[in-house]
Amino acid sequence: MSTMIEDDRIVGLQDEAIARAAEAAEKRDRVLRWAMPVSLIIAVLAVWEFGVWYHGTPHYILPGPWLVIKTLFTDWHTLYPSLLVTLQITFSALAIAIIGGVGLAVLFTLSKWVELSLFPFAVIAQVTPIIAVAPLILIYVDSTYAALLLCAWIVAFFPILSNTTLGLNSADHNLVNLFQLYGANRWQMLRYLRLPSAMPYFLGGLKIAGGLALIGAIVAEFAAGTAGTGSGLAYRILEASYRLNIPRMFASLILISLSGILIFFAFTLLSHLMLRKWHESALKREN
Amino acid sequence: MAAAAAPPPQPAGRSSGRLLELQGVSKTFSNGTVALENLNLRVQRHEFLSLLGPSGCGKSTALRIIAGLGNISGGRLFWPEGGHVGDIGFVFQEPTLMPWATVFDNVHLPLKLQGQGRRQVRDRVEEALAMVGLQDFHAAYPRELSGGMKMRVSIARALVTRPKLLLMDEPFAALDEITRIRLNNDLLQLWESQGWTVIFVTHSVYESVFLSSRIVVMAARPGRIVGEIEIDAPYPRDEAFRMSEPYNAYCRETSATLHRAMGDG
Incomplete structure (x- = not known):
């Protein structure tokens, strides 16, 4: 009922007024899109801060958000190098995963036999929880850094491989016929048809792999524990927990989350920039 | 409309300019479906040939075989002057x-x-x-x-x-009537001025009569040729041709042949 009444009122307005109303509604929508989640976060933090203050909870049990933020600054000299270590492992693993994943996916499309022989290994590596394999990897691989890299790579590798393989095989059959008709060789078919067709799939895989590489790096650091020479953020969390330095644990956690969020947004942006000209996923619906 | 560019040779010049010949071509798909059986077809240079028939009569398959997409199960494809990549242009049903x-x-x-x-x-x-x-x-x-x-x-x-030969696989089937008529006119103009050979697959009687110098009617199960109609009307053709009595007569004749083809199947 209420929508009908509203419709009647809009019909009564002049065109210009309608346009202005639509514009205002869009503007309000844009503001609310940010304002809603931000104010909710602030509200939750306020309740948390108030609860801690009201109950007089000691900071070694639960620090308030203000103390956590302060710790982030006071402990920056310890946290920052650890952040760099974790990010370095994450991005190195991701880079190797991209090279390996895309390279193997290309090999798969060139030879059915390579795919049939190697795909089971990729699946095994994917379905076995990394936390269970990490201790073994740490034993067999001499360098802790290399072991951490390997762990992060294993989890980041699969989404890129499977998405890119799917993408390479998703080229329009009519276009494949067309390329064949004009005498395209394998390399041209790959370069001009299969790789561009696979791009949206690859970018989707990259978004997943970015987050997974970070998780893989953190998990591996935990498995390496204090015995490792690594001093990433997970190591800081472990170390702080032994010392009951709860505010620093929270501060490290925030840095990990922020890194994950930034990685996700960076790849979302990259994906948008690369696809905005042509792919449905990046286009606005025109109705 | 194009100036009266010399119309491409019509039936008169046919024995001299054979571009392509399908000799007893058959095609059986791996699932056992016989798409084409003993297909014999001569394509003259500069003609506008339409393959007309119901779905499943193998007209698209024939076109793909001519294009070199996919193998044939029997018979042979003969290019008197040789043929190579770039000599053929292909237009699919979708823009692709x-x-x-x-x-x-x-x-x-x-x-x-x-x-x-x-x-x-x-x-x-x-x-x-x-x-x-x-x-x-x-x-x-x-x-x-x-x-x-x-x-x-x-x-x-x-x-x-x-290209010397333009293969078109129901290129305008998915378009609206007005766009289709406009593209038909433009295609015909281009064909007249450029002197290619066109093989045009369609399931529209009106389209085939308007465009073609010759229509080959095919029937399904198995795919074969059941009739051939010469459209002996001069080019350039325009709206006046669409309104003319000969056009109607050709449409009736083609339609009757097509119905016979479907009845047989």
């Missing part, structure tokens, strides 16, 4: 454009696959685009174009190699 590439790059594709760079052949690509009236759209992406314009891009891409 690369969505990530501009109109220019889409039309450039056949030349690029022959190793000719953008700069080298810029003129040829522009020329092909001008032929279909899209000279102002070279920087556009396919999604920005209407269905009819996408089809024009697809035709420009088929023309860019300056």
Whole structure:
């Protein structure tokens, strides 16, 4: 009922007024899109801060958000190098995963036999929880850094491989016929048809792999524990927990989350920039 | 309308200019379906030949075989003067454009696959685009174009190699009536001025009569030829031809043959 009444009122307005109303509604929508989640976060933090203050909870049990933020600054000299270590492992693993994943996916499309022989290994590596394999990897691989890299790579590798393989095989059959008709060789078919067709799939895989590489790096650091020479953020969390330095644990956690969020947004942006000209996923619906 | 460019040789010049011959061609798919059985077809140079028939009569399969897509199970395909890549332009039922590439790059594709760079052949690509009236759209992406314009891009891409033979697989079937009539007129004009041979697959009686110099009617299960109709009307053809009595007579005749074909099947 209420929508009908509203419709009647809009019909009564002049065109210009309608346009202005639509514009205002869009503007309000844009503001609310940010304002809603931000104010909710602030509200939750306020309740948390108030609860801690009201109950007089000691900071070694639960620090308030203000103390956590302060710790982030006071402990920056310890946290920052650890952040760099974790990010370095994450991005190195991701880079190797991209090279390996895309390279193997290309090999798969060139030879059915390579795919049939190697795909089971990729699946095994994917379905076995990394936390269970990490201790073994740490034993067999001499360098802790290399072991951490390997762990992060294993989890980041699969989404890129499977998405890119799917993408390479998703080229329009009519276009494949067309390329064949004009005498395209394998390399041209790959370069001009299969790789561009696979791009949206690859970018989707990259978004997943970015987050997974970070998780893989953190998990591996935990498995390496204090015995490792690594001093990433997970190591800081472990170390702080032994010392009951709860505010620093929270501060490290925030840095990990922020890194994950930034990685996700960076790849979302990259994906948008690369696809905005042509792919449905990046286009606005025109109705 | 095009100036009265010399109409391509019609039935008179036929014995001299044989471009292509299918001799007893048959095609059986791996699932056992007989798509074509003992197909004999001569294609004359410069003719506009339509393959007309109900779905499943093998007309598209025949076209693909001529294009060299897919093997034949029996018989042979004979090119008296030899044939090679670039001599054939193919227009699919869908525009089949690369969505990530501009109109220019889409039309450039056949030349690029022959190793000719953008700069080298810029003129040829522009020329092909001008032929279909899209000279102002070279920087556009396919999604920005209407269905009819996408089809024009697809035709420009088929023309860019300056083919001797243009194969068209129900190219206008998915378009609205008005766009289709306009593209029919434009295609006919281009054909008259460029002197290619066209093999045009369609299931529209009216379209085939308007365009063709010869119609081959096919029937299904198994795919075979059941009739042949010469459309002995002069080119250029225009709206006046669509309204004329001979046009109607040809439509009736073609329609009757098609019905016989469907009744047989």
